[in-house]
Amino acid sequence: MMTRDKIQTILKKSVSFSEGDQTEAMLYGGKSYLTGFANNHIHRNVGENNYNLSLRVAFGKKIGSASVNDFSDEAIKNTVKRAVEIAKLQEENPSFVSFAKPEEAPEKDFFVEKTAEVTPDMRAEYVKKILDKSKEKGLNANGTFVIDLMQIGVLNSLGISRFCSLTVASLKSVILGDTSSGYSIETSTNVDDISVNSVIEESIGIAEMGKNPIAVEPGKYEVILSPYAFAEFISSLSYLALNARAVEEGTSFLAGNFGKKILGDNITIYDDGLSPETIPMPFDFEGVSKKKVVFFENGVAKDVVYDTLTAYKNGKESTGHSLPQPSSFSPYPMNIIMKGGDLSKDEIISHVEHGLYVHRFWYTNPMDPRRAVITGMTRDGLFLVENGKITKPVKNMRFTESIITALNNCIELSKEKRVMYDSSSITVPYVRIKDFTFTSITEF
Amino acid sequence: MQRIIEEALMVAKKFGVSYADVRVIDRTEEEISTKNGSVDGIKSSSSKGFGIRVIADGAWGFSSSFVLTDEEISRVAEEAVDIAKASAKTKIEDVTLSKIEIYQDRVEEQVKIDPFSVPITKKISILLDADKLMNLQGIILRRGGMYFSKEWKTFASSEGAYLELERVISNAGISAIATDGKDVQTRSYPSSFGGDYQRKGFEFIEEVKLLENAWRIANEAIQLLSAKPCPSGKMDIILESSQLALQIHESCGHPTELDRVLGEEASFAGTSFLTPDKLGKFKYGSDIVNIVADATAPFAIGGFAYDDEGIKAKKIYLVKNGEFVGYLNSRETSKKLRLEPMGAMRAESWNRAPIIRMTSINLEPGDKAFEELVSGIDNGVLMATNKSWSIDQKRLNFQFGTEIGWEIRNGKLQDMVKNPTYSGITYEFWRNCDGIGNKDYYHIWGLPNCGKGEPMQVMQVSHGASYGRFRNVQVGVLR
Numbered sequence: 070m071m072t073r074d075k076i077q078t079i080l081k082k083s084v085s086f087s088e089g090d091q092t093e094a095m096l097y098g099g100k101s102y103l104t105g106f107a108n109n110h111i112h113r114n115v116g117e118n119n120y121n122l123s124l125r126v127a128f129g130k131k132i133g134s135a136s137v138n139d140f141s142d143e144a145i146k147n148t149v150k151r152a153v154e155i156a157k158l159q160e161e162n163p164s165f166v167s168f169a170k171p172e173e174a175p176e177k178d179f180f181v182e183k184t185a186e187v188t189p190d191m192r193a194e195y196v197k198k199i200l201d202k203s204k205e206k207g208l209n210a211n212g213t214f215v216i217d218l219m220q221i222g223v224l225n226s227l228g229i230s231r232f233c234s235l236t237v238a239s240l241k242s243v244i245l246g247d248t249s250s251g252y253s254i255e256t257s258t259n260v261d262d263i264s265v266n267s268v269i270e271e272s273i274g275i276a277e278m279g280k281n282p283i284a285v286e287p288g289k290y291e292v293i294l295s296p297y298a299f300a301e302f303i304s305s306l307s308y309l310a311l312n313a314r315a316v317e318e319g320t321s322f323l324a325g326n327f328g329k330k331i332l333g334d335n336i337t338i339y340d341d342g343l344s345p346e347t348i349p350m351p352f353d354f355e356g357v358s359k360k361k362v363v364f365f366e367n368g369v370a371k372d373v374v375y376d377t378l379t380a381y382k383n384g385k386e387s388t389g390h391s392l393p394q395p396s397s398f399s400p401y402p403m404n405i406i407m408k409g410g411d412l413s414k415d416e417i418i419s420h421v422e423h424g425l426y427v428h429r430f431w432y433t434n435p436m437d438p439r440r441a442v443i444t445g446m447t448r449d450g451l452f453l454v455e456n457g458k459i460t461k462p463v464k465n466m467r468f469t470e471s472i473i474t475a476l477n478n479c480i481e482l483s484k485e486k487r488v489m490y491d492s493s494s495i496t497v498p499y500v501r502i503k504d505f506t507f508t509s510i511t512e513f
Numbered sequence: 514m515q516r517i518i519e520e521a522l523m524v525a526k527k528f529g530v531s532y533a534d535v536r537v538i539d540r541t542e543e544e545i546s547t548k549n550g551s552v553d554g555i556k557s558s559s560s561k562g563f564g565i566r567v568i569a570d571g572a573w574g575f576s577s578s579f580v581l582t583d584e585e586i587s588r589v590a591e592e593a594v595d596i597a598k599a600s601a602k603t604k605i606e607d608v609t610l611s612k613i614e615i616y617q618d619r620v621e622e623q624v625k626i627d628p629f630s631v632p633i634t635k636k637i638s639i640l641l642d643a644d645k646l647m648n649l650q651g652i653i654l655r656r657g658g659m660y661f662s663k664e665w666k667t668f669a670s671s672e673g674a675y676l677e678l679e680r681v682i683s684n685a686g687i688s689a690i691a692t693d694g695k696d697v698q699t700r701s702y703p704s705s706f707g708g709d710y711q712r713k714g715f716e717f718i719e720e721v722k723l724l725e726n727a728w729r730i731a732n733e734a735i736q737l738l739s740a741k742p743c744p745s746g747k748m749d750i751i752l753e754s755s756q757l758a759l760q761i762h763e764s765c766g767h768p769t770e771l772d773r774v775l776g777e778e779a780s781f782a783g784t785s786f787l788t789p790d791k792l793g794k795f796k797y798g799s800d801i802v803n804i805v806a807d808a809t810a811p812f813a814i815g816g817f818a819y820d821d822e823g824i825k826a827k828k829i830y831l832v833k834n835g836e837f838v839g840y841l842n843s844r845e846t847s848k849k850l851r852l853e854p855m856g857a858m859r860a861e862s863w864n865r866a867p868i869i870r871m872t873s874i875n876l877e878p879g880d881k882a883f884e885e886l887v888s889g890i891d892n893g894v895l896m897a898t899n900k901s902w903s904i905d906q907k908r909l910n911f912q913f914g915t916e917i918g919w920e921i922r923n924g925k926l927q928d929m930v931k932n933p934t935y936s937g938i939t940y941e942f943w944r945n946c947d948g949i950g951n952k953d954y955y956h957i958w959g960l961p962n963c964g965k966g967e968p969m970q971v972m973q974v975s976h977g978a979s980y981g982r983f984r985n986v987q988v989g990v991l992r
């Protein structure tokens with residue numbers, strides 16, 4: 070890993086080499102390791118050491134940007150020069166006012182030494198436990214064990230200077246049987262929080278329960294979505310609706326609905342980068358502290374996330390949700406959390422007379438952004454629920470459903486939650502949704 | 514460059530590897546986007562680094578770094594070996610590779626105008642001119658974009674391969690979003706997701722003809738607002754070539770990747786219905802369906818001179834006269850099934866190990882004029898430009914939506930329809946293909962965003978297609 074001093078020296082140099090009215094330097098990277106397994110053995114095992122320096126230079130309302138992963142003085146100078154040239158050749162961006170301004174912000178760090186100390190041999194040991202159990206049961210284990218060690222520094226000519234390091238460990242198991250599959254994943258900043266036994270139990274449990282599925286007719290079903298499945302809905306929501314860009318571009322169904330009650334009382338969804346329920350991040354890629362942003366409070370549409378550009382445009386403050394700029398996906402919520410209920414998952418299942426338990430969705434894509442209609446397939450565990458009990462495994466089906474309708478039809482939420490992480494994190498409970506639409510069936 | 518490579522291979526050998534290869538990549542990219550009459554972002558980026566892939570104790574290891582110093586090269590080579598030895602602790606059998614011909618070569622891209630020699634102002638002005646033409650009443654969002662990249666890659670292996678390869682990509686595309694306050698409709702040109710991509714220089718930008726089509730698509734987006742909804746039910750459809758390209762991608766490209774077939778992508782991308790017992794024995798489509806994997810296709814972004822295992826670009830059939838006959842493979846997977854290695858191993862960049870990827874997966878053109886395809890339909894829809902896609906993890910059950918459609922009644926094109934969607938089961942759909950447009954409509958579309966692998970690798974692939982006619986398809990799910 071680079072030292073903090075080295076990172077700050079590179080950032081300072083970058084800003085000092087620039088003749089722009091304003092200059093911003095962001096350095097992001099670290100080491101990343103992934104041990105992949107399939108067919109009960111490690112088949113892929115990779116490491117990476119990579120950092121990237123992104124520069125933005127502003128002359129008035131003209132902005133240029135350039136990035137590089139060579140940090141020699143000469144390379145930095147050339148990159149600054151490119152950003153300056155681009156800025157000068159630009160047309161004015163009428164919405165631009167300023168890069169981020171400094172603010173009072175306590176320093177926070179999420180680097181866990183235990184996670185950073187994991188070696189290739191230790192990763193193989195974790196994985197071997199899954200492989201051994203899978204072989205013992207006559208099943209086929211697949212999955213990944215990922216260790217990410219990240220650092221981010223942001224410095225700009227207005228006085229912003231921030232640094233944070235972060236570790237992430239994530240263990241995933243996908244167990245295949247002849248006619249079934251099961252899934253489990255756990256993610257934490259601290260590798261010791263990951264229970265390989267619970268990952269084994271859940272993924273193997275679902276795969277064993279799923280043997281010899283029956284086909285059911287597509288149509289409307291009451292469903293219990295596991296956090297894995299439900300996170301797909303929230304993830305689609307985050308780019309279709311929960312950001313200022315989507316509101317501005319007219320694709321967000323929140324546009325024109327702020328302050329109105331558009332969802333049920335039980336729906337409270339927010340973004341909080343510092344919550345203990347998320348993989349944390351104290352500031353965004355412009356160096357702005359993460360503010361807590363409430364999207365829905367008891368069903369009332371409240372707010373969306375902003376970066377500096379969309380904030381100035383709308384007379385707001387940045388909420389600390391910029392992606393590395395320039396980006397046509399920014400701003401973006403990175404730490405979504407949904408408020409749970411007070412029932413356990415098992416209690417929720419016990420309330421369902423006739424319905425389906427969905428362990429996971431796959432390949433969800435929007436079909437109609439404005440109505441937030443998405444489609445996707447079930448995967449790695451679909452079961453019939455009868456008289457309050459999971460009774461039979463079911464062949465996979467395609468759903469086509471509006472996220473708004475699904476949230477409106479959500480009648481119960483569990484107290485248990487899971488954190489799902491894939492660059493951004495989503496923390497959601499099990500949910501019970503009525504009248505959920507499955508549109509077709511597949512062969513397995 | 515040679516120094517880095519020799520050093521890496523030497524260190525790896527010292528630690529007792531049975532195979533090693535090194536890739537060093539230096540890539541420069543430029544991305545320009547415009548939105549509603551102004552520049553939205555311009556980004557120029559460069560990245561270089563190296564990756565070392567080894568087999569030690571009969572198992573794979575890979576490591577990579579952006580620091581090109583002797584010290585770091587030794588560290589990374591040693592780390593790759595350590596990682597391989599950790600993999601070996603769970604091995605079931607030793608990794609073995611198919612024998613291949615070894616090449617030393619240097620290949621430059623055939624580019625007329627170096628895209629990095631063209632001033633940014635010229636690129637911006639083309640996009641803003643197109644933007645102006647799309648500025649019609651009712652259009653709320655106009656977007657334009659160009660992307661250029663140029664890289665040099667050096668590949669060397671412990672078997673003596675040494676390849677220096679240049680790659681240049683150019684891209685342009687525009688889109689318009691219309692709204693009437695209730696509905697939102699999008700049109701893109703020349704295709705969705707950023708437009709078209711080719712392995713050409715700036716000369717490609719003129720060929721794309723943005724200005725000639727900008728007004729038309731903006732106007733179509735507005736017309737879609739008041740168009741009637743696409744009908745639903747079982748009917749015949751014609752797919753325009755960019756939508757057919759995506760259909761080929763999802764329903765033939767992915768399921769013929771041999772690593773998926775053998776379960777190596779089961780934890781993320783999924784597996785495949787085209788299992789080895791079906792090879793040479795499965796009716797994938799109707800007799801007129803011929804699909805090739807052709808890495809030699811000129812200018813195609815799925816093409817290259819050599820793949821990332823040093824295999825010279827090849828063209829093979831995946832589907833011939835409707836029969837499933839071939840896989841996309843690697844040295845390791847081809848050896849497992851005793852097949853000829855065909856060269857489909859590709860890595861996104863220096864920091865990724867290669868995996869099996871599509872090359873240029875092309876549906877060979879047929880003999881039909883567009884009018885003939887239309888005249889053979891009593892009741893159906895012509896669908897164009899992808900809007901949404903989804904397919905199950907074995908690549909059987911798919912559902913696609915397109916930006917625009919036109920009803921076909923009694924052999925004639927009729928009214929425009931909005932929100933067209935169609936769905937089906939892959940082999941049933943291709944068995945119902947009864948007409949393919951001729952080569953006049955054939956185009957190889959560049960698709961820059963195929964995601965696969967863990968860690969994720971985004972790959973540039975391409976698909977040649979003309980029009981295709983499919984009988985008795987389920988149309989419409991959106992009410």
Ligand SMILES: [Zn+2]
Pocket residue numbers: 762767962963964
């Ligand atoms: Zn793909």
